[in-house]
Structures are given as structure tokens and as C-alpha cells.
Amino acid sequence: MSTPDASNPEIDVIDRAAGLAPGDPLHAARRFRAKVVEASEASHDALLHQPVEGLSTEDRLRVAAHVCTAAGAASLAQHYQAELAAAAGRDAPPSPALPAMLQFAGALTSDPRRGDRAAIEALRSAGLGDAAIVALAQLVAFLAYQLRVVAGLRAMHAGAEGARP
Amino acid sequence: MIRRNGFTDESLDWRSWLAPLQIADATPLQLEVLDESHAQSRTSPYYLTLAHQPLMLRHRSAAYNAIMYAPGGLPRAERELGAMVVSVSNGCVYCTSVHAQRFEQLARRSDTVEQVFDDPASAGTSERERAIARFAIAVTERPHALGADDIAPLRALGMRDEEIIDLLHAVAIFGWANRLMQNLGEPVLP
Numbered sequence: 001m002s003t004p005d006a007s008n009p010e011i012d013v014i015d016r017a018a019g020l021a022p023g024d025p026l027h028a029a030r031r032f033r034a035k036v037v038e039a040s041e042a043s044h045d046a047l048l049h050q051p052v053e054g055l056s057t058e059d060r061l062r063v064a065a066h067v068c069t070a071a072g073a074a075s076l077a078q079h080y081q082a083e084l085a086a087a088a089g090r091d092a093p094p095s096p097a098l099p100a101m102l103q104f105a106g107a108l109t110s111d112p113r114r115g116d117r118a119a120i121e122a123l124r125s126a127g128l129g130d131a132a133i134v135a136l137a138q139l140v141a142f143l144a145y146q147l148r149v150v151a152g153l154r155a156m157h158a159g160a161e162g163a164r165p
Numbered sequence: 166m167i168r169r170n171g172f173t174d175e176s177l178d179w180r181s182w183l184a185p186l187q188i189a190d191a192t193p194l195q196l197e198v199l200d201e202s203h204a205q206s207r208t209s210p211y212y213l214t215l216a217h218q219p220l221m222l223r224h225r226s227a228a229y230n231a232i233m234y235a236p237g238g239l240p241r242a243e244r245e246l247g248a249m250v251v252s253v254s255n256g257c258v259y260c261t262s263v264h265a266q267r268f269e270q271l272a273r274r275s276d277t278v279e280q281v282f283d284d285p286a287s288a289g290t291s292e293r294e295r296a297i298a299r300f301a302i303a304v305t306e307r308p309h310a311l312g313a314d315d316i317a318p319l320r321a322l323g324m325r326d327e328e329i330i331d332l333l334h335a336v337a338i339f340g341w342a343n344r345l346m347q348n349l350g351e352p353v354l355p
Contacts, residue, residue: 135218142225149334
């Protein structure tokens with residue numbers, strides 16, 4: 001995909017956001033679960049780039065940048081902003097449904113209990129079909145996972161010097 | 166059977182707020198992804214809803230199944246403990262019921278489940294369980310403020326980086342799973 005390190009499969013989006021590089025013990029420890037590493041990166045690519053009727057890649061990147069900023073995940077927010085800046089359709093106007101998408105994404109990110117049927121109906125009223133709503137919900141839910149993995153790895157990295165002999 | 170605080174370890178159903186895929190309308194790719202996701206997915210409203218985006222479901226299921234079921238690393242009962250604590254913390258009654266059952270099957274006891282339903286922040290029948298529960302809540306509630314102090318108790322218990330990453334994955338993917346279960350539908354209580 002259009003990630004800056006697409007030429008280097010040894011570094012994925014999570015590594016980059018967590019500040020990990022080949023040679024780092026934590027980079028190697030992640031590869032103990034190579035299937036998780038691969039599926040996390042493949043999820044990222046599919047959730048942002050798989051064509052979805054009524055849900056552009058650019059609007060998905062706007063949602064992702066918004067979610068990561070709101071959650072305090074600065075390095076991931078930068079990643080999604082950089083992808084948006086490099087996206088082919090960056091200058092086209094966003095969907096009229098974007099405000100409804102951002103509202104849904106923000107509520108779902110900060111407190112998963114706030115999800116309710118009315119939020120789904122608001123997305124439908126804004127013109128999203130069920131397949132697009134599934135894609136948007138998967139994206140926002142994935143971001144909750146991704147930003148926590150990055151935050152945990154950063155915490156492990158910060159504590160590594162004191163813990164290792 | 167345990168019922169406390171609105172949570173239960175009974176088997177629940179789940180109702181979708183969207184229109185789940187009708188299996189007769191499924192494409193070959195959708196059928197393939199459903200079958201690789203879960204043994205009962207062809208009759209599950211949850212998987213049939215997610216099957217509207219088969220490639221997204223495929224990679225989610227690959228991540229989920231590797232995180233929760235792969236051998237080695239952190240014992241599976243402890244991954245289920247992390248999943249259960251996050252699900253209670255996020256208020257996901259359906260996910261809690263499933264992972265309370267899995268914990269009981271793997272650990273062959275339910276004392277920890279009662280504690281998690283009562284108060285996940287103080288739950289645990291051993292120092293190790295309490296450290297796992299506290300870490301799961303920290304990752305769930307304040308990912309932006311995680312630091313070395315949150316990792317130190319796990320390392321002090323002898324956990325290697327691979328095991329801490331297993332726990333981190335299990336806890337983080339329930340941030341994903343809970344949000345789908347709670348925002349695309351609702352549990353059906355018996």
C-alpha cells in the first residue's frame with residue numbers, strides 16, 4: 001500500500017508507530033506471533049483500502065486520523081495524516097456523511113458503551129448502506145486494537161532498559 | 166451459573182441491528198471466510214453481519230484466532246482472563262458471557278469469574294491474576310498514559326516479553342471485539 005515503508009516488509013505500521021526496528025529485541029519478540037503481525041497489517045490494509053461503496057479511502061483516513069488524535073495516539077495519527085496527504089483523492093470534497101461518521105467513530109472510541117441503535121440509524125440516514133456501516137465499524141474497532149498494541153509496545157520499550165541485565 | 170452486576174456466564178444470543186447476510190445469497194468468498202472464522206458462523210447473526218465485508222472479516226479472524234488459540238506463550242486461561250476483564254470493563258455483556266465460560270473450561274474453576282463480575286480492578290485469586298487484571302484495565306482505560314510502571318509488575322512476576330505481548334494482544338483485541346458486539350447489535354438475555 002502507500003505506506004512510507006512499503007519497500008521494507010521488516011517494518012510494519014505498528015513497528016513504526018511504536019518506534020521498533022529490526023535488531024530491537026521487542027521487534028523480534030513481536031515475530032514470535034508472526035500470524036498476528038501479518039493479520040494486523042493485512043487488516044490495516046483491507047480496512048483502509050478495500051473498495052467500499054459509499055465509503056472512500058480518503059474519508060476512512062480522515063476517520064482514522066480523528067480517532068487516533070482523540071485517543072492521544074500521536075504517532076498513529078501522524079501515520080494516517082501522512083497517508084491522507086499522499087492519497088490520490090485527497091483534494092476531492094469529503095462525503096456529506098463524514099460528520100455522522102466522525103461522530104459515530106468518536107463515541108465508539110471514547111466509550112464503547114455509548115454505541116446504540118440510534119447511532120446506526122444516524123449513519124443510515126446519512127446515506128450509508130449496511131456493508132459500508134460494517135466497514136466503518138470494523139475500522140473504528142480495529143483502531144481501538146491497533147492504538148492499544150502500539151501504546152503497550154511503547155511502554156515495554158520504555159521499561160526495557162531498566163529490566164534487562 | 167453466575168449472575169452478578171448485570172453479567173452472566175450463561176450462553177446468550179445476539180441480535181444484529183443491521184441485516185445479516187442471508188446464507189443463500191453468500192458468494193463463494195463469503196462462505197470461505199465464514200468457514201475459516203468460526204465453526205458455527207453460518208448460523209451466527211454476528212458473523213453473518215461481518216460477512217458483508219469478507220476480506221475485513223478474514224483478517225480479523227486470522228488475528229483473533231492466532232491471539233486467543235495459538236499454542237505456547239501465555240497460558241490460554243490467562244488470555245481468557247484478560248479478555249473477560251476487558252469485556253466487563255467495557256460493559257460488553259455478550260463477550261463477557263463467552264469468555265467467562267472459556268476461562269472456566271480452561272482453568273476448571275469459577276472463583277476468579279465471580280471476582281471479575283464484582284470488581285475487575287481488584288479481581289484475581291493470585292498475585293499473577295491480579296497483575297493481569299490490572300494491566301488489562303490500564304490498557305483498556307488509559308492507553309495514552311501507559312508506561313514502564315504498567316509493565317514492571319508483569320516482568321517482576323517473571324513474564325517474558327513474548328508472554329507480555331500475548332497478554333497485550335488478548336487485551337487489545339477485545340477493544341476491537343467489544344466495540345463490534347456493542348455497536349452492531351445487542352445481547353439477547355435468557
